[in-house]
Structures are given as structure tokens and as C-alpha cells.
Amino acid sequence: MLTINQVSLTFNEATPDEKKALQGINLSLDKGDFVTIIGSNGAGKSTLMNVISGSLIPDVGDVLIDEKNVTMVPEFKRSKLIGRVFQDPMAGTAPSMTIEENLAMAYARNKKRKLRLGVNKKRRELFREYLNTLHLGLEDRLTAKVGLLSGGERQALSLLMATFTEPNILLLDEHTAALDPSRAELITQLTGEIVENFHLTTLMVTHNMQQALDLGNRLIMMDKGQIILDVAGKEKQALTIEKLLKEFHRIRGTQMDNDRAILG
């Protein structure tokens, strides 16, 4: 479904600020895989997401979606295949537009945009049904401007918008990190439900180790632009935070330096 071959990316090459963000990353996801990615700040998690989505182009290496090489396909074209939720709840929706208009834009993701009305009666019903699954009462506020929603509501809407057209790949970039614990819990639970429902092939970056353990069937740990740990299936189910930290220590010979990664 998603294959990443020998992808490397260096920022500010040959300057004092040189940063090897990705170093020869190889990764392959099967259809329906739900992979959680952890690692400290600067490990290259977000860069990897950006390379997959097309907002960054790697120095070398290829990105393949459904066997098709998309390394050079511009972001807006690639996003026909990719749904994405950002960390910032403000980033995934258009604040001055209504809930139904936002959903209509997301609905057009994998279609050609035409000069027909974005919201019609039939679609409104469809949107209402989808919003119903969030259990936030948003289905009764279709014509409210999204800027009026709370951060949690906006992130739930972003999640719905990124997923209800069933993208080939779903990218979640610390999408619960900016929310309070109870909202984060809600979005985490919704994420689990939605990915399950639509059988989405998902990559989720998180700083919350517990979340990384709870969700998904495979876990990847990144450090200094490399994948240093990759566990799946039963082995992943048996993982705990302590084991993960010990594993990091064993591989890197240092303590994990980021409190956020531990405390989540």
C-alpha cells in the first residue's frame, strides 16, 4: 500500500546548520496497517510525514503508494490519495466557512471540483449522518462557522474530514497533542473507531507513548532520522512504556532525552 525506499533528506546541507532529518528510511505498510511512530523531538517523524504527503521532496529515495511512484507528484495531486490531520486544531479546517462547507471541500478531495453547488440537500443529509458518528452534536450546527467551534470539536471535524472519503493513506501528525487530556482521549477513541470502520492504512505520529501502545498493530521508534525499532502484532501488544524506554537505552546507549516523550 505504502512503500518508502531509501529515503534521505538533509536540511541546510554543507552549512553549520546541517541537519540530517532522514537517513535511508525503508518502510513498507500493508493495506489496513495502523502504524504508530514515536521518537523525541527532531527524530524526523514530522519530516517523514511531510515526505509522504508531498510537502517535502526527499534528496534521494522513492515514495510509492499502491505500487505507483509518487515521489515527484505535487502535494495537491497526491492528496487525492492521502488524508491528513495536523497537530494544530486550527490547521485542518477553514475557520470563516461553515461546517457543511468544510465537509463539502473534504468531500471533493478525490473528485474533480466542478461548478456545481458544494452543498446540496442530498449531501447535507450525508454530512449529517457522518457528523452523527462523532457524538458531539455538530450535526445540528451545519451552518455554524467552524471558527466558533472549540479546539476539540475542530479536531474531531478535521479527523472526520480527512477520513470519510476513505483515503488510501491516513497521516495523523500528533493530532491530539494540542488538546486537553479529556478531549485528547475523545479524539484518540474516535481515531480508533474511524480507522477500524474504514480499514484505513494509517501512520500516526505521537509523543504519547501510552497512545502509541494502545492504538494500531505496529509501532515504530525513530531517532536521528532513522528507524531504530519496528515491532508488530503480538510483540507490540506485549510492549509497555518501561520496555520501550529500556529498548531505546539498549539500542542507543543513552537515556531518552525528552521528558515529553515519557510523560506524554
Added chain:
Amino acid sequence: MFIPIFQAVESGIIYAIMALGVYLSFRVLDFPDLTVDGSFVTGAGVAAIAIINDVPTIIATLLAVIAGFIAGSITGILNTKGKINPLLSGILMMTALYSINLRVMGQPNLALLNEDTIFTQLTAFWSSIGIDDVLNNMLTSFGVENVPGTWGILFVMILITAIIKLITDYFLKTEVGLALRATGDNEKMIRSFSANTDNLKIIGLGFSNGFVALSGALYGQYGGFADVGMGIGMIVIGLASVIIGEALFGTKSIMRTTLAVIGGAIIYRIVVTLALRVDFLDTGDMKMITSVLVIFALVVPKVISSQKEAKRKKRKRIELQNRLKGEA
């Protein structure tokens, strides 16, 4: 007094199309596009030179719209493909257009006084219907002494502007229109939903300047001339219309906002007309009046709301003091 106001409304409604163009770039795309100063003249110039060369007036006007569309698209290309800052893209295009307009017109000033324009043709047809007499008789019975020569321009301009408004309203609700609005609202987001924001900006600026050029073409035919300097300060007039309209009539929905922008353009003309009747102001002061108007429209609402806020807090403070006193 009636005639100047009547003319202000007439020209205001022609300017309203330009204001709708400015609304598209400035508000919908969030792109402060200064091309407007040039493309307004492009519209007037292209229409004038075409009419002088015996092109039918409607086709001449359409040519003007196409020229404006192209000018706006080039600004968009400069910004998106050339990665030039939006303001600078507009300034570069506006400056280039000054020379282009001179080339198109062949001379700095073109008179249309002896030519058939859309409006002379229209008034000829209109006066044969006889509505003018009815309306003017009504006015005289209200005691108005000087009555307008024709109501035709006003009625037809209301019709044209209304059609353009309705098309804009509809367009902004289509799938493409929604993507265009999102480009101005949250570009990163709409790109992640597979919209080509570069193309949307180019098309959006094209439409915006197409409207501006249409307004220029109609204004040139209405006034009977095209002048290479007639566009100076046009962006500020457009902004004045958008800001005044939004402040007075509200922005609840797209339909409401476009109506507000049209209203703003008319009110702007009326205010300027009234201002120019003050003895110590003359026509040369018009640009200054416009700027002052925009400054007022931008500052006054903020001052009012901050004063309201201060009053509210003071009231709460007094309430708290009174309550504490009561308890003590």
C-alpha cells in the same frame, strides 16, 4: 441637490462592480491586489479604442473584461509561480499596465463623446419606452424641480450589477468556489484536500480584475472618455466600498456581504459627492477624502467597540463595589 445624488448613485453602481472585484481579491483570496489601479484603465482603454474602431459596444466591453482577466492572471502567476510577494506582484503589474494602457490607447486620453456607447444606445431605446416620463412626473409631484435626463442607465446598471452579484454568490458556493474561499482562509488545509491553490489564485485574480475592467469599461462609456490616469487610487476606492459596506450592512453570509459591498460603493459615491459640495474642498481633494474615509471606516468601529468594552468593565466594577458595600 437631487441630480448630484442621482448621478452619485449611477456612478456608484458602476463602481460597485469594481468593488466586487476588490472583494474577491482582498477578502475572499486574502490577497491585497494593487493591479486594480491598472486594470480599471485597461478596461476603459480597451473598450474605448475598440468602440472608436467601430467594434460593437457589447463586444468592446467583453474585450475589456478579457483584458482585465489576463492582467489579473499575470499578477497571480507572478505571485504563485514567480514566488513574488502578493503586494509586490500587484505593484509590478500595475506599473507595467500603465505603459501597456498607453500603448493600447495610443494616446493618454480618448474621447468617446461622438461615439455610440452602450449607454447612448441604451438611452435611445429606453426613452422610447416612456418610463422616464412616468418617474419624472412622480418626482415633480413631490416637488423636485430638476429631473434626471434618463433613468435607463440606473435601471440597466442595477440589472447588470445584480446579475454579477448573483453569479458571484453562486460561484462562491460551488465546489470550485469553496476551494477558492478556502485558499484565502486556510491554504495549507485546502491543499491537503487536493486543491491546486496556485491555479485557484490565478483564476481568482483573473475574475477579480475582469470585474474591475468591466467596471472601467462601463465607467469610460458612461463618462464619455478613457484617461490613462483614471485608475489612480482605484484600489483605495474599492477598499473604501468594501470596508464601508461591511461595516454598515454586515457580513453574515456571502450573499449579504456582496450586497453590502455594492451598498458600500454607492454610499462612498454619495459621501464624496456631498463632501465636494463643501466650499473649501475641490475635485483634486477627492483622493484625500477617500483615504480619510477608509481610515475612519477602519478606526471608528474599533474605537467604538473598545469604548463599549471599557464601559462594560466599569459597570461591572461598580456593581462589585456596590455588592461589597451591601454585604458590609
